[in-house]
Amino acid sequence: MAFQTAPLETLIEQLERLPSIGHKSATRLAFHLLRASSEEANALVEAIVNAREQIRECTVCCNLADSEHCPVCAAEGRDRRTVCVVEEPQDVGAFERTREYHGLYHVLHGTISPMDGITPDKLRIRELLYRVANEDIAEVIMATNPTVEGEATAMYIAKLLAPFNIRVTRLAYGIPVGGDLEYADEITLRRSLEGRSDLT
Amino acid sequence: MAFQTAPLETLIEQLERLPSIGHKSATRLAFHLLRASSEEANALVEAIVNAREQIRECTVCCNLADSEHCPVCAAEGRDRRTVCVVEEPQDVGAFERTREYHGLYHVLHGTISPMDGITPDKLRIRELLYRVANEDIAEVIMATNPTVEGEATAMYIAKLLAPFNIRVTRLAYGIPVGGDLEYADEITLRRSLEGRSDLT
Numbered sequence: 183m184a185f186q187t188a189p190l191e192t193l194i195e196q197l198e199r200l201p202s203i204g205h206k207s208a209t210r211l212a213f214h215l216l217r218a219s220s221e222e223a224n225a226l227v228e229a230i231v232n233a234r235e236q237i238r239e240c241t242v243c244c245n246l247a248d249s250e251h252c253p254v255c256a257a258e259g260r261d262r263r264t265v266c267v268v269e270e271p272q273d274v275g276a277f278e279r280t281r282e283y284h285g286l287y288h289v290l291h292g293t294i295s296p297m298d299g300i301t302p303d304k305l306r307i308r309e310l311l312y313r314v315a316n317e318d319i320a321e322v323i324m325a326t327n328p329t330v331e332g333e334a335t336a337m338y339i340a341k342l343l344a345p346f347n348i349r350v351t352r353l354a355y356g357i358p359v360g361g362d363l364e365y366a367d368e369i370t371l372r373r374s375l376e377g378r379s380d381l382t
Numbered sequence: 383m384a385f386q387t388a389p390l391e392t393l394i395e396q397l398e399r400l401p402s403i404g405h406k407s408a409t410r411l412a413f414h415l416l417r418a419s420s421e422e423a424n425a426l427v428e429a430i431v432n433a434r435e436q437i438r439e440c441t442v443c444c445n446l447a448d449s450e451h452c453p454v455c456a457a458e459g460r461d462r463r464t465v466c467v468v469e470e471p472q473d474v475g476a477f478e479r480t481r482e483y484h485g486l487y488h489v490l491h492g493t494i495s496p497m498d499g500i501t502p503d504k505l506r507i508r509e510l511l512y513r514v515a516n517e518d519i520a521e522v523i524m525a526t527n528p529t530v531e532g533e534a535t536a537m538y539i540a541k542l543l544a545p546f547n548i549r550v551t552r553l554a555y556g557i558p559v560g561g562d563l564e565y566a567d568e569i570t571l572r573r574s575l576e577g578r579s580d581l582t
Contacts, residue, residue, distance in 0.1 A: 185478035186471075187448045189433040196429040199422060201414050202407070213472055214401050215430055216437060216446070222399060223434055227427050229396040230415055233389040234423055237416060246416070248387045271386075272413055278385035365406070 190216070242313070244289040244306040246271045254287055261285040263320040267310065267339065269293055269327055273363045277325070280372045288313065293331035294338055307339060314346050321349040323378055328357050340381040351378040442513070444489045444506040446471045454487055461485045463520040467510065467539065469493055469527055488513065493531035494538055507539060514546050521549040528555060
C-alpha cells in the first residue's frame, strides 16, 4: 500500500524512531515539516546538527557543555565545596529549577546496572573520585533516582567516598519512590534537598 | 537561568515549535537526539532535507509526489473516471486504508475560509476544473471534512461542476461505526435518519 511518496514515507519512518512518537504523531509531524517555512525547517535541522557537533562533556563535572566547562561550573558565585551527584544531564535542570541549590554537580551518565552491562567503570565515577581527591569538597549529595539502580549506585559511591572523610548525604525521601527525578516538581525536590541525611 | 548549554537550549526551542510537542517532550526528544547514534541522527536530518527537496505536487491531482505523478495517479488498474476531492494529502491515506476506493483523487490543499484569507483561488480548484474539462471523468465525490468550511467548499465546487453534466456526490453522513448512539450529536443523528437505507 505505497500510496504515499517515498521521501514522505522515509521521513515518517525516521520520526517514528523517536521516543513516544507513534505512527499518527510521526505522520502529523512529517506533514508539518513539509509545509513549514524553509526558515523553520532549516533552523530545526541546524539545531540537531549543531547540538551533536558542539556538545561535549564538561571537564569538571561531566555535565553537557559546549566549551571546557558547563554553564554551572563556569558560573560565578556557586558553592564549589558542595557537589550534587546526578544520573543524567537533565537532572541538573531539575535542581536548577528549584532555585534552592547553589553548589556544583557531577553527572554520572547512568546508574550501575549489571543486567544491562552497565558496570561502574562505564559511569563517570572515576572523575568524581578525582574531584574529591583534588578539590576542596566538603559535601557530596547523592541525588540518583529513588530506584533500585539509583539506590545501589548511591551506596556504591558512598562506600568509595568513605576514606575521604567528607560529608556524604542522600536526598530525603520526599521524592516518590519509583519516580523519575526529571519529572519531579520543584517543591518536592526542595523538600528532599532540605531533608537530606548522612549516608556514612 | 541558563543552566543548559546553548546548542541544547536551541535544539529544545526548535523542537517545541513542532505541533503538539510541549517543553517536556521537546527536552526528552533533544536528549534522545544527542545520545542517538550518528547513523540515526543523520538519517532523520537527511529524511527532513530530502522530503523538503524532493516532494512536490502531482501534476494531475495535486497530491504529494516525488516525480511528475503521485503514487496513486502512477498506479495501474485505478478507475480513472472517478475523482475523490479531499482537503489534504493525508486524507488520501485515510481512503487508501479502506482498500475499498479504487478511483483517483484531487487534493485541494485546504478549504475556503475567507476569515483566514483562504479564498477559492488559493486552493487547487482551477486544476480540478481543468481535469473535468479535459479528462473523461464520470463522477466527482466531494470528500471534504463535515465542517462548516468543508461543507461550504463542497457546495462551492459542486456549483462550478454543474455545467459539466457529470455526477457530483457527497460522502454519507451518519453515526460512526463502533460509536455509541447515546453520545451522537443531534445533527449527526438527524442526518443518519434522513439517509437511512432498507435492510431487507
